[in-house]
Amino acid sequence: xxxxxxxEMLIRALHDEGVELLFGYPGGAALHIYDxxxxxxxxxxxxxxxxxxATHAADGYAxxxxxxxxxxxTSGPGATNAITGIATAFMDSVPxxxxxxxxxxxxxxxxxxxETDMVGVSRPIVKHSFMVQNAEDIxxxxxxxxxxxxxxxxxxxxxxxxKDATDPARKFEYQYPSTVKMRSYSVPxxxxxxxxxxAVEILLAAKRPIIYAGxxxxxxxxxxxxxxFARKLGYPVTNTLMGLGAxxxxxxxxxxxxxxxxTYEANNAMHFSDVVLGIGxxxxxxxxxxxxxxxxxxxxxxxxxxxxxxxxxxxxxxxxVGSVTSVLEExxxxxxxxxxxxxxxxxxxxxxxIEGWRAKQCLKVTPAENDVIKPQQVVESVYRVTGGEAYVSxxxxxxxxxxxxxxxxxxxxxxINSGGLGTMGFGFPAAMGVQLAFPxxxxxxxxxxxxxQMCIQELATCLQYGLPVxxxxxxxxxxxxxxxxxxxxxxxxxxxxTYSESLPDxxxxxxxxxxxxxxxxxxxxxxxxxxxxFALKDRLVFIxxxxxxxxxxxxxxxxxxxxxDMYLSKTERT
Amino acid sequence: MRHIISILLENEPGxxxxxxxxxxxxxYNIESLTVAPTEDHTLSRLTITTIGDDRKxxxxxxxxxxxxxxxxxxDLTEGSHIERELMLLKVKATGAQRAEIKRTTDIFxxxxxxxxxxxxxxxxxxxxxxxDSFLAAIGNASVLEVARTGVTGISRxxxxxxx
Numbered sequence: 001x002x003x004x005x006x007x008e009m010l011i012r013a014l015h016d017e018g019v020e021l022l023f024g025y026p027g028g029a030a031l032h033i034y035d036x037x038x039x040x041x042x043x044x045x046x047x048x049x050x051x052x053x054a055t056h057a058a059d060g061y062a063x064x065x066x067x068x069x070x071x072x073x074t075s076g077p078g079a080t081n082a083i084t085g086i087a088t089a090f091m092d093s094v095p096x097x098x099x100x101x102x103x104x105x106x107x108x109x110x111x112x113x114x115e116t117d118m119v120g121v122s123r124p125i126v127k128h129s130f131m132v133q134n135a136e137d138i139x140x141x142x143x144x145x146x147x148x149x150x151x152x153x154x155x156x157x158x159x160x161x162x163k164d165a166t167d168p169a170r171k172f173e174y175q176y177p178s179t180v181k182m183r184s185y186s187v188p189x190x191x192x193x194x195x196x197x198x199a200v201e202i203l204l205a206a207k208r209p210i211i212y213a214g215x216x217x218x219x220x221x222x223x224x225x226x227x228x229f230a231r232k233l234g235y236p237v238t239n240t241l242m243g244l245g246a247x248x249x250x251x252x253x254x255x256x257x258x259x260x261x262x263t264y265e266a267n268n269a270m271h272f273s274d275v276v277l278g279i280g281x282x283x284x285x286x287x288x289x290x291x292x293x294x295x296x297x298x299x300x301x302x303x304x305x306x307x308x309x310x311x312x313x314x315x316x317x318x319x320x321v322g323s324v325t326s327v328l329e330e331x332x333x334x335x336x337x338x339x340x341x342x343x344x345x346x347x348x349x350x351x352x353x354i355e356g357w358r359a360k361q362c363l364k365v366t367p368a369e370n371d372v373i374k375p376q377q378v379v380e381s382v383y384r385v386t387g388g389e390a391y392v393s394x395x396x397x398x399x400x401x402x403x404x405x406x407x408x409x410x411x412x413x414x415x416i417n418s419g420g421l422g423t424m425g426f427g428f429p430a431a432m433g434v435q436l437a438f439p440x441x442x443x444x445x446x447x448x449x450x451x452x453q454m455c456i457q458e459l460a461t462c463l464q465y466g467l468p469v470x471x472x473x474x475x476x477x478x479x480x481x482x483x484x485x486x487x488x489x490x491x492x493x494x495x496x497x498t499y500s501e502s503l504p505d506x507x508x509x510x511x512x513x514x515x516x517x518x519x520x521x522x523x524x525x526x527x528x529x530x531x532x533x534f535a536l537k538d539r540l541v542f543i544x545x546x547x548x549x550x551x552x553x554x555x556x557x558x559x560x561x562x563x564x565d566m567y568l569s570k571t572e573r574t
Numbered sequence: 575m576r577h578i579i580s581i582l583l584e585n586e587p588g589x590x591x592x593x594x595x596x597x598x599x600x601x602y603n604i605e606s607l608t609v610a611p612t613e614d615h616t617l618s619r620l621t622i623t624t625i626g627d628d629r630k631x632x633x634x635x636x637x638x639x640x641x642x643x644x645x646x647x648x649d650l651t652e653g654s655h656i657e658r659e660l661m662l663l664k665v666k667a668t669g670a671q672r673a674e675i676k677r678t679t680d681i682f683x684x685x686x687x688x689x690x691x692x693x694x695x696x697x698x699x700x701x702x703x704x705x706d707s708f709l710a711a712i713g714n715a716s717v718l719e720v721a722r723t724g725v726t727g728i729s730r731x732x733x734x735x736x737x
Contacts, residue, residue: 119588120588120591123588123591123592123595124595124599127642128642129588131587131588133587148642182642183645183737184584184642184643184644184645184646185642306640307636307639307640308633308636308637308639308640311629311632312633315629
């Protein structure tokens with residue numbers, strides 16, 4: 001057996017776990033580990049410019065590939081800087097392992113230089129955490145961390161490693177465990193067959209059914225099954241913000257996203273349905289609007305791998321705890337049986353009603369005058385220019401909603417956004433992670449001039465590793481979503497949401513970082529300049545687009561109402 | 575409604591803070607908490623009393639079960655059970671009060687475990703409401719100090735909380 005130090009065991013264990021990429025930033029407590037990285041070539045390390053970006057990049061990598069993202073940071077500020085990214089991954093159930101250096105175990109608790117209680121600070125936002133007590137435990141801790149992060153409802157796991165546990169002078173016999181067994185952690189796999197039968201019976205008898213699918217379908221790699229299942233039944237499908245791509249958006253059966261900025265047809269279909277099949281969803285407050293008025297006539301069938309998600313906000317009539325894949329497989333089998341018939345007549349009537357809502361064309365863009373660009377038109381242009389084939393990361397705000405509404409995702413894992421935590425600064429580093437995972441793919445970050453400035457230092461990382469990310473900045477010279485709320489609820493008092501006078505010249509800024517910058521101000525130039533920018537395949541291009549600052553995101557749910565209550569424009573509401 | 579949740583927890587550093595943290599993080603309320611290792615030194619047994627409607631309790635137990643360090647749990651109040659709490663208290667005991675306090679203690683089947691010329695230290699075991707009643711009977715004026723352990727409990731009959 002080979003003799004390795006704690007630091008070497010850590011890196012070797014990552015390799016044995018199949019990790020190819022590590023996102024991180026060195027510092028005192030992590031230096032033994034960094035030395036172990038230097039002496040091998042199996043696990044590559046990407047040096048970011050801020051630890052928050054390391055977590056977001058690992059997160060983007062994980063969402064796009066389905067593999068866990070791995071982060072290495074030092075103690076103290078390195079660890080606390082990673083917190084926002086860990087919380088982001090936690091809210092969206094992204095598999096991630098974060099290794100943080102820690103001061104020597106003899107110094108823990110003494111307020112040592114760069115000491116922070118990482119296990120304590122991260123506790124509410126991790127699936128689990130470990131503090132390495134003995135160096136020889138490192139292989140098993142790594143094994144357990146990856147097992148927990150990637151199974152069941154995935155999530156981030158922190159491993160805090162005191163510096164003395166990685167001491168190069170102390171060597172141990174290394175062997176990576178092939179299996180892991182934890183008496184207190186088991187993963188629910190198959191759903192209850194009786195419950196699944198019951199759900200399918202209700203679903204088949206439905207007159208106004210709707211399938212409401214979320215991020216769990218993408219995480220569970222069940223998009224294809226869901227698509228088969230929905231097509232077999234011919235039922236309408238809506239996706240959550242996290243679920244976009246779980247069902248192909250161009251499909252006739254797709255009603256668009258639901259919820260706060262969901263489509264008129266999706267939200268109405270939810271409200272007037274008699275059976276809702278929620279799958280890999282959590283009935284988030286951004287979906288349901290007022291829970292007391294949510295889908296008043298509907299039976300709720302809820303499939304999720306996390307029992308705590310079921311009946312948390314909306315009581316399920318038929319709860320099914322299990323992996324979406326196994327449950328959908330069983331459901332497919334049941335609906336494929338000869339005697340399984342849908343109520344075709346009612347379904348036709350239901351579709352007629354839905355088509356009536358769809359005819360409203362709630363996402364139709366009214367062009368502005370004087371060659372001014374509407375933000376929606378920018379996303380439409382990106383969709384055209386990329387042929388719908390891009391990986392689209394976004395930050396948070398109006399541009400995020402426009403991207404969700406106007407980029408018609410037809411595959412899972414193409415839409416990378418911070419849905420739960422709503423983290424500005426997420427998009428660009430996430431797009432880096434995507435680009436590293438898929439060097440030949442188009443990785444676009446749709447952002448705003450507010451969000452992009454929250455992690456803009458990563459332009460340097462992209463230069464160092466030659467990452468040709470395309471940044472499309474919907475520049476409305478204000479914090480658009482904040483401003484929209486201030487317009488709608490605060491009498492247009494723009495408290496701290498504007499900064500026109502102090503915006504950087506983004507073109508010059510990215511040029512200073514060694515990249516290409518493009519500014520687009522006229523609608524007539526939009527498609528052409530966008531095409532030219534995307535044609536620069538090996539360069540990072542920052543496409544700064546001046547958009548109509550007065551534009552709002554619609555539809556928008558009316559707070560306190562039901563799902564059918566929404567504003568459709570500045571002058572129209574339901 | 576008041577519930578008593580008994581938990582078998584990995585006896586590891588930080589495990590207790592995960593349980594306590596969960597309660598504060600999700601705005602659940604802890605009325606009392608007791609914890610000590612079991613006969614199997616790798617496990618601690620935790621007893622938490624909390625208050626909430628069925629839906630809230632369901633969420634609490636689900637979230638507790640999700641904690642990796644929680645091995646097993648049971649809501650004791652779902653079935654018949656025995657619950658006990660231990661109270662140690664110091665009361666002013668002078669003059670005629672001394673006999674009265676002794677009598678009351680006997681009635682509640684408590685024990686006077688330490689005596690000075692002016693103070694009795696009393697030990698009393700029972701369900702929480704019995705301890706409350708004793709305090710009421712003694713009267714606030716004479717109570718100098720109270721230390722209560724919080725509730726611990728066990729289900730009646732053959733049912734066992736173990737691995």
